[in-house]
Amino acid sequence: MANAEGQVRLGESALIKQYFAPLCHPDMSFGLSDDAAFLNLASDQQLVLTKDMLVANVHFFADDAPELIAKKALRVNLSDLASKGAKPVGYLLGLGLPSDWTEDWLSRFCKGLGEDQQAFDFPLIGGDTVKSPERLTLSITAFGEVPKGRTILRRNAKPDEDVYVTGTIGDSALGLLLRREPEDYPEIGEEDKAVLINRFLLPQPRLQGLALIRQFATASMDISDGLMGDAAKMASAADCALHLDDAAVPLSLSAKAMLDVTSASRDVALTGGDDYELLFCARRKDREAIRAAASALDVPVTRIGRVAEGKGVCLLDESGHEMALSKGASYEHF
Amino acid sequence: MANAEGQVRLGESALIKQYFAPLCHPDMSFGLSDDAAFLNLASDQQLVLTKDMLVANVHFFADDAPELIAKKALRVNLSDLASKGAKPVGYLLGLGLPSDWTEDWLSRFCKGLGEDQQAFDFPLIGGDTVKSPERLTLSITAFGEVPKGRTILRRNAKPDEDVYVTGTIGDSALGLLLRREPEDYPEIGEEDKAVLINRFLLPQPRLQGLALIRQFATASMDISDGLMGDAAKMASAADCALHLDDAAVPLSLSAKAMLDVTSASRDVALTGGDDYELLFCARRKDREAIRAAASALDVPVTRIGRVAEGKGVCLLDESGHEMALSKGASYEHF
Structure with missing residues (x-):
């Protein structure tokens, strides 16, 4: 590209050689000395591709620790792969560096x-x-592999199947409240604060659940935009309804502590986003097997509802009545 | 992602459904209703991956026609694939839309x-x-396929091989001068101006040369950062020298016209960038076969030099003496 202008601290070639070549896979990227990478797949595997762009002060705080920005960028993509039962293979990094980047930051x-x-x-x-003069912009394209024939899509959910989530829901959204306005929540203990903020800063992709997803999930996605909104997306893709039991949605002790002693709304937990847990559907006949597999793999899995005929997602109270949420069901991150 | 703010004209889901779903491949992307794509390769093929980010007013002018911005973004990636002898398979689009985007622009x-x-x-x-509040930012990840065993890298150039380019060199760099300061070159005819500017706005990826590259190229890359600079990168990757004959470098009639009647320097053509022609090496014994294949495929190919022992790239005059360039050998687009 010919028409850029601006300050150059370190040329692109030097930058690649010093910072990125040491990170690259020798057999696929040839020390980044080429403009393309090559990837061979075993003949029984298909490639899974996913892409996430992250923009400073849109998707993360520009002043977050650089190590954490890097890790979160990788992990949100790893979470997408995990939701498809895909074993990670590698990634391409698009890095738009702002005018004020420093070598310390990049290092x-x-x-x-x-x-x-x-x-x-x-x-x-x-x-x-x-x-990218004003803002750090990251674009990660992640590659994974999954056996041919195991194409686990949102759209494959079917009425009467169970709905599950991994882990706990809402920690990250509550952590974001704490990260934004740390002074607003004096009632929360430091340990709970740290747990919740850390869930926002550093998601844990549920890769240890790969075997479970591959074996049992009929439909699967990761929860990045909030449980309710992402469940609505799955319902829409599958042209059916998801009925979720409010009381069954798993919350961490730290999340419960915050909801108990502050005015933070439970809805934030259910609609907030950045959970990076898996939302998946499975057949009722597999309930016991899923419980056993989850236990063997040490993945916390909770059954939170069922797929039904109809449209949309609804949250049911213990009497089975639909509950209203105080805000829109999902964050649209655009 | 949870923490974005700002004006929403059209939600992300609606945007995808209205604008992008109609563009997508049904068997690989499932109508974009999922967060991942799936790709199956024939067992005798390997996948070629390439990624280019393009930032408004860094890599293109924000007020260029939206159709042309889109096409150039695809074509610079298609050019990378062509240089590896890779048949295009598909692409992922990362789109960072600025705050002032309009539906007309997106359409x-x-x-x-x-x-x-x-x-x-x-x-x-x-x-x-x-x-991407301030600037349109595009990130394209392009996928192609090439038979297993045909991994055509920059690093494979060997001494005594010939060096070739496709097409003509420098049109785009001269077109950029005209695009930036159209009033500065009153001597150039409108037709020549249009030819050169169009080469800058709309590169032509040399995909019709795939068979030639696959059959004959020992090393290959596309020329995006200027002939001299990219030749230097190939020399560096291959740990040898590239000797280029100044008089052999093919220039278009429009480029010659501009160089003849203006103060624009010939060096601009050789170092400017955005050519998106192919630079490749091949064995001397294949000269005749390459000429025949180029003619059969209707790809203009010119032999411009040879690979030698040593380091770096040099430009030789007709007596074989090294010529100096008036500026750095390459644009570093960072």
Whole structure:
């Protein structure tokens, strides 16, 4: 590209050599000395592709620790792969660096990438670095593999199936409230605060649940935009309804503590987003097997409802009556 | 993602349904109703991956026609695929829309995507749409396929091989001068101006040369950052030298006209960038076969030099003496 202008601290080639080449997979990316990466798949596997863009002060705070920004960018993509039962293969990184970037920042960002690459066996295989004057902009394309024939989509949910989530819901949305206005919640203990804020800053992709998703999920997605909104998306894709039992939605002790002693609304937990837990459907006949597999894999899994004929998502109280939420069912992140 | 703010003209779901779902490949992306795409490769093929980010007023002018911005974004990626001998398979689109986007703009942008998708048989298979408040930001990840065993890298160039380029060099860099300061070049005829500016706005990926690249190229890349700079990158990757004959570098009649009657420097043509022609190496014994294949495929191909022992790239005059360039050998687009 020819028509850029602006301050150059370190040329692109030097930047790649110093910071990104050490992160890359030698057999797929050739030390990033090429403009393309190559990927061979076993003949019984299909490739799963997912892409997330993250923009400073839209999707994360520009002053968050660079290591955490890096890790979150990888993890939201790993979470997408996990929801499809896909084993991580590698990723491409698009990095738009703002005018005021520093080598210290970049070095810490790459340290975060390196640590998570190792933790999740998820190498860098290529990318592009450009100037994005006002805001750091990240674009991750993640690749995973799943056996041919196991294409686990949102649209495959069917009436009478059970609905499950992994982990706990709402911690991250509550953590965001704390991250934004830490002074507003003096009643919350420091430990609970740290748990919730950490869930916002550093999601845990549910990759340890891969075998369970592959074996039992009829439909699956990760919860990035809030349980209620994402359940509505699944219902829409599958052209059926999701009925969720309010009392069954799993909340962490820290989330309960915050909801008990502050004015923060329970709705925030159910609609907030950034959970990066899995929402999946499975056949009723598999209930026992799912419980056993979840226990064996050490993945917390909770059955929270069922698929029904109809449209949309509704939240039911213990008498089975539909409950109203105080705000829109989902965050639209655009 | 939970913490975005700002004006929403059309929700993300509606945006996807209205503008992007019609562009997508049904078998790989499932109408974009999922958060992942699936890709199956024939067992004798490997996947080629390439990624380019493009930022408004860094890589293109924000007020360029939306159709052209869309097409250029696709074509710079198609050019990368062509350089690897890879047949286009599909792409993921990351779209960061600025605060002042309009539906008219987006509609025209998608029209451009649609036209080029059809022209190059290159479907949309997924993506992500976010807010990028100040600047339109595009991130394209392109996928192609090439037979296993044909991994055509920059690094494979060997001494005594020939160096070739397709098409003509420098039109786009000269077109950029005209695009930026149209009043500065009154001596250039309107037709030549249009040819050169169009080369800048709308590159032509050399996909019709795929068979030639697959059959003959030992090393290959596309010229995006200027002939001299990209040749230097190939030399560096291959740990050898590229000797280019100045007189052999092919220039279009329009480029010659501009160089003849203005103060624009010939160096601009050789170092400017945005050519999106292919630079490749091949064995001397294949000269005749390459000429015949180029003619059969209707791809203009010119032999412009040779690979040698040593380092770096040099431009030789007709007596074989090294020529100096008046500016740095390459644009570093960061």
